Amino acid sequence: MQGKKKIIVIGGSAAGPKAAARARRMDENAEITIIQKAPDLSMASCGYPYYVGGVFDDRNMLLCTPTGVVRDPKFYLNAKGIVARTETEAVKIDRKTKTVTVKNLKNGDCEDISYDKLIITAGAMPRKIPVPGSDLKGITTLQSMKDADYLRKIRDDKTITRAVVIGGGLIGIETCEALQLAGIEITIVEMLPQLLTFLDWELAKLVENHVKSKGANVITANGVAEFLGENGRLTGVKLQNGTELPCELAVVAIGVNPNTAIAGDAGLKLGETGGLIVNEFMQTSDPDIYAAGDCVESLNMITGRNVHAPYGDLANLQGRVAGENAINGNSAKFNGTIQTGICKVFDFAAGSTGLSEKSARAAGYNDIETVINASPDKPGFMTGLLLVTKIVAEKKNGKILGVQCVGPGDVSKQLAIWAMAIRGNLTVEDMINADLPYAPPFSLAIDHSIAGAHIMQNKLKGRMKGISCSDVKKRVDAGEKLFILDTRGPDEYEQMRLGIGEHLIPIGALRNRLNEIPDDKNAEIICFCKISLRGYEAARVLEGRGWKNVKVMEGGVMAWPFTREKKYG
């Protein structure tokens, strides 16, 4: 190489600064420039909802290093030797001359700057709702620092009493919590029949129940028909079914699209998801141009298909790879994603890694087994909190395809365990005896994840026939006469029961009360308890006594997502 390598990075949020910093560490002498449209750099955008919600008050915490230095152009220049041009837009890429035309948004001046290697980290754009009224004041997204400032001011000013969040995904849910904490009456509107579509329905329903228990209103399977307004200001949201929701604020959070405008104009190849196609080196169809973050599509390592996976952690990891390769040639790899995500939902967390049952079936996996496990994360004497987990595995080989987990317990650790299991191509048999860190302050002696694998093993080996709460509910609602056996204690039954005609025989009395079970040894019997461990034991008792069609309702009362009869008092 003659002279100093010139690296241009388009985009200064997550992937861009990471790529630039990594490039710098690979080559102290390269000329590295970040082009950033917004006034801020290196924003912790995943933290916006917590700033809006008042978890912390200092806006700079979203922008600063762990030791409190704001990551502004001066910081980039001094600490990293990187030129960061903010309020500057990249408007055109000329691949022949290897130049980027940039426009100074403060004065409108344009300039061509040349590169040896270009890294595109242009991020994603929030999707808009193409309905009347969408230009009214009071409608926003939560995508930019500006949006965060706007919503935080609303929180602080306390002028607004009612808001509608459109979209029940990660950002929608996080925004709902933030505004709810600010004392604003919230309705979430979701087009699909459930919140958080990375979850299967029955787990999403548990989250929905929790959101509602916090006082937020949730409307699913309904879209926005129109934004209503007066004098240019939002006054309400009209839904497709005609419902009108009066409100002064609407936050649109229906997902994002890769921001590929100038990349597309420059002829770089885009994939079916709309994201830039990159290889494992984060290299686009032009070998001198790399890309990373929310503007690219990534390989789903399980299905082998490309997906748009706009996660902050992947943006950073991909940026690191792009930055290294832009300097060193293609030495570093990003092999893909298993789409691990998590979201705080008031006192719950909810997340997923790998495939849900729904996404597994959509991807063509038909020979799969699923299991739902409910248990505390720690012993009762250490104030364990509930976890509800659904595991999806291939029947033929026990390969773990995906795991979802929700609840007030330590969801994050559970998902991390399973994410590593999937990354290591582990099977259910491998998880059976996983060697995890156990002490009572941290987990059960048999960790929730391992217990889930045990149940899955029992199912795969034909030792347990499961049935989901949803299936039981459907059949009860359809008027089927089922023998449903609640094996809990009478006190538990008094406090809370399903109220679906279940028959109570505590597990400790079952062997002496077999006469209450249908005589017909082929009769279908559905056992459950609080978490369905005793339900499973009951099933084994009955099977041992000759009953042939005994099922366990997975997750028991704790996983039941429908109304329960409760005794208050």
Place this chain on the structure above:
Amino acid sequence: MQGKKKIIVIGGSAAGPKAAARARRMDENAEITIIQKAPDLSMASCGYPYYVGGVFDDRNMLLCTPTGVVRDPKFYLNAKGIVARTETEAVKIDRKTKTVTVKNLKNGDCEDISYDKLIITAGAMPRKIPVPGSDLKGITTLQSMKDADYLRKIRDDKTITRAVVIGGGLIGIETCEALQLAGIEITIVEMLPQLLTFLDWELAKLVENHVKSKGANVITANGVAEFLGENGRLTGVKLQNGTELPCELAVVAIGVNPNTAIAGDAGLKLGETGGLIVNEFMQTSDPDIYAAGDCVESLNMITGRNVHAPYGDLANLQGRVAGENAINGNSAKFNGTIQTGICKVFDFAAGSTGLSEKSARAAGYNDIETVINASPDKPGFMTGLLLVTKIVAEKKNGKILGVQCVGPGDVSKQLAIWAMAIRGNLTVEDMINADLPYAPPFSLAIDHSIAGAHIMQNKLKGRMKGISCSDVKKRVDAGEKLFILDTRGPDEYEQMRLGIGEHLIPIGALRNRLNEIPDDKNAEIICFCKISLRGYEAARVLEGRGWKNVKVMEGGVMAWPFTREKKYG
């Protein structure tokens, strides 16, 4: 088989009840008997320190199911169809006649009972200190429910002001915390030069500093010479160096030995560790006898050597395998352990999975690389807490051999991640782009574990030369003239510094103050900062400018286990 299968389980703490319950689920008709010497069954023995410490007050919580039913013989009979004979000792196994002689400890009666399959889960016995005075009143272990009751009463009675805990392992540390919380003045005495020997010295030292910061006294590299007493009661502990520690209570926690007395008498094969030898089916040298839990030795899956690994989680997992195989023949497997353990230490947790540097070298791994990473577990705006992690990997292939982690942050999740990585045979390269659940309430965008892998990758690829805090300290103490570069800000330096003659140049000023660096491009320069990320950046800057012997002091100020100069003020 003619008739009902007869299963005897010797031992009713963890592995035994699990084996019995699993056997029952495999065969509703088997006759299953648990022989238990103690009056209680199925005690959550890992919970003793938290009961002693007053984390909870209801003793039954150690003995009951998650729904509050005490696991006594009646419970076992009714709920599980298992006969549990408490206060009954198995005194002899006759393998020819397949009988166990049991002795009723209440009346001394003996009886022979026969088995088709026997499961030995006899646990372990606390090691004793063979010094004068060890029969004095006031000396105890924390191994049994009786011990827990004794110590809890001491806590509640508040009659004791000074105690000595002998042994700085898991139980010793947990006991220390429990008694310290009770307002008792504590000294921990450890024979070896450090606490928690599953940690390497520098991480153990961080734990020791934390223990001391809580007001407990720690004496390492010193053993007990004698227990001192008056009128049969303990009055003090005399150490090998002559120090006398006045105290009214001594808790001996110097480890456990497998309880194999009657198994050994019966001619079952014992291993070098003193534990029963079992195969992957948990079968002893007698095919009709299985064993599980603290009385067996297990395969360390990394080194291929047998170890004694008395962990509560493994006892349960092994018990499950033994119970299944006792009924079904050898269908279930326990493949071994990677010796994952964790311990709460006041506001810290400390744990390890796989091999420490010390144990790796002892096992013959010579071509290894290590790295120490310090960072918060979450972003600053979510009140992230410090984690200090040491990773050990093989140089030739990057295989992860072990990880230790300590600090106030989420140590448990970190260890779970690494335990799964090791179980999946992952390499550092695999961990570089691990796909973990990220949202600000749960982790950094680049999780602490992944950042550790990044640093390790940089070292393995020769991009970073590391040096440990210990090595720096040793060389400074030896009077070596080193150029040690602190790259933090002046405010950070004012607040807390190492005070080892370091030179302060904030990273942002480094490129303009290169004249302060030794002219000699071969001079050794050691860079650090708070966590040594800026230290690494500084090293890259200097290397980019031609310096050839630049090192990064790993973990920076946060991992420095020696005295620091602090400004209070």
